[in-house]
Amino acid sequence: MLQKSALIAALAFALGFTGPAEALGPQFDSAATRTVPASYPAKNPSLDADPNEGAKEVTIGVINVNEPGYRSEFISPTLIQLSRALPSYHFRVLEIPAYQSASVIAGHRPDFVIGPSDIFYTLTNSLGAQALATRKTVWAKDGGYSVGSAVVVRSDRKDLESIQDLKGKSVAASLPDSLGGWLALAGYLKQAGYDPKTFFSRVSYRTFEYPDVMENVVDGKTDAGVLTACELEAAEKAGLIETGVLRVVSPHADSLLQCRHTTALYPDNVFGALNFTRPELVKAVSVALLTMPDQRSFSWQVAGQLNTVGDLYKTLGMGPFAPKPLTFKDVLIKYRWIFAGVALLIFILVMNEMRLRTLVRKRTSDLTAALSENERLSENEREARTKLSVLERNSLVSHLSSMIAHELKQPLATIMNYCEVMSLTLEDLSPSNPTLEKATDAVNREAHRMTDIVDRVRGYAREKKSAHKPVDLASVVTAAVENFRHYEEYRKYSPELLISAVPGAVISGDPLELEILLINLMKNAARAMKSETRRPLQVSVRTVDQYVFLSVEDAGPKLDDKNFRRLTEASDSTDPAGLGLGLGIVRGIADAHGALMTVKHAEPHGVIFEFRFDRVNETPEPDPAIHPESNPNPTSEPSTGAADE
Template sequence: MLQGIRPSVHFRSQGYRMVKRKIYALILMFALAFAFFASAAETERPVIRVGFAQGLEMNIEQNTLNPTLHYLQQRLPQYDFVLEQISPVDTLEEIRKSKLNFFFAPSNFYVEIIHDIPLTHIVTRSTLEAENPARTLGSVFFTKADRDDIKDLADLKGKSCAASLPNSLGGWLAALGEIKRNGWNPDKFFSKVSFLQFQTPDVLNAVLVGAADVGVLSTCTLENAVRSGIISQDSIKVINQKNENANSLKCVRSTEALYPDLVFVAVKGTPETIIKNVAIALLAMPDFDHYRWSIEDNYYAVRSLLEDLQLGPYAYMRDNTVPALFKRFKTEILTALGLILFLVLNELRLHWLVNRKTRELHQALKDKIAADKTLQSERKKMALLERNGVISQMSSIIAHEAKQPLGTILNYLEILRMKQEVSPEKDPIVLSAINHVAQQVGRLNSLVESVRNFAKKKENPLIPSDLVEITEKAIRSFRRNEPEYDAVKVNFLNGAGKALVRSDPVSLELLIINLLRNGAHAALEAEKKQKPFIKITISRIESSRFELKIENSGNVMTDEQMARLISLGESVKAEGLGLGLSIIRSIADHHSADLSFRKRKGGGVAALLEIDQLEIET
């Protein structure tokens, strides 16, 4: 049985060894694959992309770019530095698309794009001919040595010029700054400007062959050309040459101002560790082709130059359209407009305040004048009242004292009349005269009694009477007792028939006589050459009222005269006391009548007395 089992055991042992060998082979294959990929991963280094714009300078790759990258590659072998050319036509867009880590740029270009693309300054190239890295680059005006007509900067005006590129700091912009500093317009200084690609040899050849009167080179370019044998020192001459001892730059120059040279910057997004390593390496880099890297970061002179020439970030200053000027001076314009608006509003406010104060002052003056007039009028009225009071007291005294003499006169007249009647030689004329005198004295006695009653504020009884008869009687008395007014024609028109009223006939007659006397006086005093007249009219104005109107000719009354006439007891006559007006007003009030005065068209006054009709009981 054992012999039968042995072959089976041997087979199993052999199969186990085969499987084991396969497992070892797989493990070895995985180990080799891992080692291969690890080695491949170890050899793959980060790529550092460094850009530069084409057309910067001739041989810049040989004297600056390649030496710099070669040194960085040696100092920082853990990175793979790659140099990439950027189109100078649309540099900003090219920088954004190419995803650069670092960038070589002229200092003026760096100042222009720093606001559009975030950059970090690393180092600035400085020539060994300069001690101050911020003052290493300027311009040189040169012409052929045999041009005797060109001696200084002023002689270059109107000449033709050759330069490298319009954005070259040392090859053109610094030269324009010098022209600007000397008071000329750099845009109109040269008659013709030819921009060539390179300063050496393009600009040099253009001047030497006569294609241009003057050429512009960067500082130290002329020395390099002479040193390399491209031109002879005796073939050209420098125009507007500055004193070499005035600054630390040992190269000839024609510009007073000097600027920083090429800069090396880091683009946003580059890791800080890489920037730090590159900066340390470049600062430790040895001199190369008469250059070195410096930490200089002062670009104020470049910004000032661009601002003076209105280029780069200051190019908007060349646009003098209204929108551009507004955008440029927006703050100043808005501030000025705000100030002007404030001044205008303040001026309007001041005018408004002054006008308001003026109106208030005028109104106050008007009110004061009106108050003064009112006070003066009230004082006049008080004076008139006082005067009328005095006159009233005097009238009362006179009437009281005249009462007894009038009674005595009547008594004597009665004795004379009785003696005349019993006398055998009775004379009818004397008797008639005695009767008339007695009648007039009786009338005078009635008037005195009315005056005494007026002074005592005692009212005479009102009796039924005819306004027409009273008016006619007053006219007759006026004609008989006022001969000085015979020239005044009196017309009476009765339009009411019989006008029965309740009145005191004597006082009402006195009122009418006073109005007639005043009207006749005014008619005679008229300036116009016309016949004086008085027109009396009685009419019915309502079913229960009569109107007595007495009109007279005369001068046209002023408003002031009418106001005095209408006021209490003030006469418009120079010699008038106003007592008559006061009396007739009192008489009108006693009869419950309305007395008013109106201007008459054509001159004169119309006095209107409105009195109630007598109501007859049936």
């Protein structure tokens, strides 16, 4: 078992130099052998004291390691050899913490450095250090292959025969930056395809391999321990632990090292110079080291094999191979293909989105067009049904009108006969009564006019065309306006009339039908202008080349598109009280006279009905029907109009 008393004595021996200061030689300043923090001044009077007048001072930085006998068996003999070989130099020691080695060396600028090969390798990259010699222990055949890791377990653990058996187990190690105590094993696991961070279930880092790591394994606190190669043999030889209590897992069998070890081997401690050390001093110290007699436990040889440490650092991604903090530019360069792929994917997605939106817009447009077309067809169908209904009603009214006209024929003939009898009777009266005679003539004339209208209605029902003759359209307008003054619409709304008719506007037509056309339009205009008093109802006749234009313009309200369209088509009346026959009669008369009817908006509101007739170069015959006398009885009831709808 572990001999703690012997271990404590060995540790006390290892942590200090053996013998008095004089044993180090007259040129070695033992007072300078102390731990120097990073903030320790580069120049200190107590350290700069030169016991030998004229001696040149040389500073040697010693990187602290947790190795038993490191000072007494390694550092002291080396310094004594240098002092004896180079008596003209005064050597002083600058102790350097391992975790601050680079910063302390950069601040204090020692001439030489002694330390583990892994730490020295980092100095070669950061401070330009140059290896002069490598320590070779008595256990090693070559100083370049002296340090490795030995994974130890209790000998009674038969379940732990190889490194693979330790997966998921607990392990104790000295320090995470120790080459033999952990780094060599971490590199071994990495090369075997394992992740050192997850291979073990728990890693317990201890300060010393003696006694901490060994105690953890022996007491069963951890399944295994990591020791620097040859530390187990040294402890067994010194009697610090019974031989056979611990064994090495997966030991290497080679002639490079007499000790059992699990991992590959790396260089031992290195003695090196810095890039600012004087060349003649480097030469003198190198010769002194390489000519130093072999010591009891070590000797110096030419430095080499630091490349194996570099390979280990590269495998573990440490030191100069540690990942550097990535800048934005580094990220762009490193992941440029990923970014390019993402950008391409985004571009494809954007283009696809644009394509989908284009398709959606096109489909929406097509659907909207289809719906609009369906609505248009539905509207056309409704209009067709409306027109058919109007035509059916007009046909019915036409038949009724024919029947009524037939029935009115006999009463009108009777009225005219009575008028003849009254005229004969009045001739025999003495004295004569002019008023009664005039009234009798007016009744007779209106009865004849009504008879003509009835004949026209019956002619329309039988589709019999009337005979046309040359007619002065200005005379027709005058007669129509005069008769319009007797209608209810004129009496009720009293529109202002503005008549403009040029003489000589002769067309071929029927005077009575043209008068009916005008009276219907003026009646409709008067109803539309019932609230308008600022603008007159205008009727005009004008000639342009071979055409005669007749127009009727009202100042009624502004019509929307739907109602305006109904004026030009066979449909219901725009007047809620109308039957929709007035405009039908107007269209029929215009068509019978070969006239082109146009309906337009008036400005700022109202409607203009314009008819274009062909002009004829003939003299119109006088027609008493279109030159009626004034109404002899202005107080009589207003006519509803035989020409009304």
